Amino acid sequence: MEKKMFNDVIRDRRDEKKRERIIAKREEEEANKLNRIKKPTNVFFNLIFILCSLACLIPVVFVFMISISSEQSLAQYGYRFIPKIFSGTAYQFLWNERSTIIGALGMSVLVTALGTAIGVMLTTTMGYVLSRPVFKLKGFYTWVVFIPMIFNGGMVAQYVVNANILGLKDTIWALILPLAVSSFNVIISKTFFRTTIPDSIVESAKIDGASQLNIFTRIVLPISKPVLATIALFLTFGYWNDWFQSSLYITNRNLISLQALLNNIMRNIEYIAMNPDGGLSLQQYRSGMPSESVRMAIAIVIVVPIACVYPFFQKYFISGLTIGAVKG
Amino acid sequence: MGKNDIKKKIKRRRWTRDDTELAVLGLPTFVWYVLFSYLPMFGLIIAFKDYKITAGRSFLYSLFQSAWVGFENFRFFVESNSFSMLLRNTIAYNIVFIVLGMIIPVGLAIMISLLYSKRKSKVYQTAMFFPHFMSWVVVSYFVYAFLNPDKGVANQILTYFGKDTVMWYSSPKYWPFILIFMQVWKTAGYSMVVYLASITGIDGTLYEAAVIDGATKIQQARYITIPCVKPIMIMMFILNVGRIFYSDFGLFYQVTQRVPNSLYSTVSTFDTYIYNALQQNVPIGRTAAASMFQSVACCITILIANWIVSKIDEDSAII
């Protein structure tokens, strides 16, 4: 009986909040029209951003241009913005490897998705717990989170733990678990919760008999979309770009992620170029190695998928969610 | 109620059901920390030992059997003739990065939140994120293409305007600016996102009230936006200070094309020095010692920074 009442209360609150939010949004739009920056300022800002965007995009375009230059023109004329001789061989090379590349792509997506989900859950729960002002273990947990930011055991010790003690070698979990939580993210989420969740909401829910878990999932999370999106974004990038874990733990071809695969292609060349000890018998592999244009093509292939994902997160930043539903 | 008062209150209170629930809620993450951060911490003693393998036994056994050498592994690092120069470089660059890393992204975030067109805003955001995706190795190719003394774009432009070409990789005086620019270029978009997320969370009614009181946009930014973003800024500041003895290896090593000798005193940092001194075949004790030095130094600075902040504004300190 009590539980039913409690659920009703939650639902009513949610509807009320929604209604208030819609009203607030409309009012805000009205106010915005009055509160906008002046037109010339807007033009000026736009100019600044156009410049910044160009500065950020030109290198990418340049890299793309190199990837479609022929090896010859690179050797003769060096890097040029508009290649003297166009050639699609770099992409041809990658297309020939497509089965491995697509396999690795699938792996990357899987690891990223799983990792982000797990990471967000672990990070935000701890962030929320730390943001509660009156919690007996707060000091303890704060130290637990803080110390690893400064001290870590090093690559060798971590390998011993992950491979020998936990037995994660050559499994997908070696790629996911070690990267799931970073104290940096926990502190970001803690600060967000602290500053944007009014204590009053939590207090009133507690009075109504909600457990902390309920409060967290039903009240706090729905209104914390910006921070969830931020953490998810950071985690996604972290997982997508990681190749180091693969280089240490993975031998099985099927478990190689995209970054690891493509990075390998790039670093294989470096290894051969920088190891005179191997003598000529090592240098024989040189001619089989992909060229500069291929390396640039690889850089493009790494960048493009993740760039496409970003707009998905964007809507949580720009939509102008207002929170102040319950005041006082 | 000040933070200390709250702490005292917590100490005196009894354990409530709430506390249990919160403790349980944080438990999975706590377990993660134990397994992946605290368990490997036995690695900290590697710095103080001369690690030798005991045949047929596990790593831990070998480690504990190895000789205890105190601070011997730290000597190469601390006694190096370049130590004060490395210290100066590492800290100075980081201070500039931290300061610029706060002003520029916050400024950009405020500006982007004020644009009329949300759609354009999104486009700019996506564009400005690209540098973050590119690894320093790829960036170094691009920079090299630009600064190459023979065929680089920069020298081509200079000759076009009738000036002398510059041997970029042999002229130290330009590099602080080049490196700072590259760092800002790479990280501005990323940091801007964090601040933007905070700005979009600011209560719109505050702005309404300000408008009614006749505040200009600049005043609004000064009295509403910035104070609301302040906690995040302070948190980022403290976190970055906590990394002040580390440097971004990719930036200082790859972009400078492996720190040629002429640029040595201008662009070397602890991390490039360690990399050069300790190539592959070095006992793990020394690399561990170098990291430990950096860790301890950072620990001290972050605690000091946190303490200073807590004196000014208790709530903002992260500990």
Added chain:
Amino acid sequence: MKKIFKKLTAVIIGTAMICSLAACGNSNGGTNTSTQETKKTESSADVGSGETTNAASGEVVSLKWIMVGSGMPTNYDDWKKHIDAYLEEKIGVNIDMEVVSWGDWDNRRNVIINTNEAYDILFTNAGTFTSDVRLGAFTDITDMVKTVSPELYSFIPESYWQAAGVNGQIYAVPTYKDSSRSEYFVWDKELADSYNIDYTNMHSLAEVKDAVMTISEGEGTPAYILHVDGEGAILKEYDGMGAGLSTLGVRFDDETRTVVSIFETDEVMDQLKIMNELYKSGAINSDAATLAERPTYRAFGVAQGWPSAAKTTWSVNLGVDAIAVQWGETIVSNDSVRGSMNCISSSSKNPEKALEFLQLVNTDSYLRDSLYYGLEGDDWDYTADGKIHRIKTDWPMAGYTQGTFFITTQLDSTDFNQWDEVKELNENASPSVLLGFDFDYTSLASEHANCVEIYNRYRSELLTGTIDPDTIVAAMMTELRASGFDDLMEEAQRQVDEAFK
């Protein structure tokens, strides 16, 4: 604030207590690892020395071999089954291969060695060999190799075994291939001919200097393209004693074994001056000291190899016909042999079987071909006249890491066996006077690290002739001396004298 301090002190004290508790058990640690190892080897050698090829006398042993290559083969499972059958019959083992990609090798090898992961055989090379031995990672096979694998022992010349050891104890099976070092001037044949260059009679840097300048002037671009590593070959006459610091060493044929400061010798100084002239005249590219990677083509260059490599490798890499002329003598030294070696883990449960296996790799053509080319029937096949026809060419294991090339079956695409040439070079090579000697600098570790750092800084500008040698060598030596270089030289000389008295 007091609370923070209290908490921090508690944490630190706690950690320190745990550590000291753990460490106090070994106050006299630093045991002599070689005695530990020999003890273990003796006991296991006693058990294993009797058996050779009789598989029926025990269960099949599984060995693990970790090496570098392009990655795991796609048909690995089939290949393993096929090879296991063959191996079981021959010596009663099964083999488990782990092929680590080139790019991952450094990190992975580092953790494998340091955490003493379970493996039997590990590919090793010069850069890490001595420190791995000092770490106690490898089994001492000095006695074992003569009793368990006598064929292998006689197959590889004595001097090469010396190089595969540290302080008289053998720790590795060297890969007998182009294990001596011969440097060649490699010319773009057509181009050199067009300038009437008499390259076959030019055997020193001084002799080639004018020719290289002529080509550069004529073509209008640098002929001799170098990158950040510079031209290390000018130091080839000096044995670096495994110190990892190219500024000190002993001349390979110096019977007095005097440790010298290499860059201050007249010989090297002259070479550096020639490089500087080449640089100033534009024959060497002006961005040599900052160029990260050399382009595949260059009109003139120096490379290590053997005469017919001009046809088989250099022409292919350069994209034009190349001609090679030897520069200096063929020298066998520690570094040249250690380019590829295989070591047995000190924690291996079957070191003698592992050694037997390595012997088989170096003596059995079929096994060698299977490792080098892949799965018979899938990747390659024998032709009617006893050569090999390659069906697929993407086999990712690296041949040079596995074993000798001298027993591999010739490919049907070549009509001469370049390995015969290599063998001849090896057999006629001049051994360095310091074969088998390694400088143990652990007592001067920080001086060493600092000197290495200084040298690595100067290296690119030094070895590319970018800066006037007198200036740059003087500057570098001043810095080195300020970091204890003289102490290193003294200690090295002392060790050399003691080892060879």
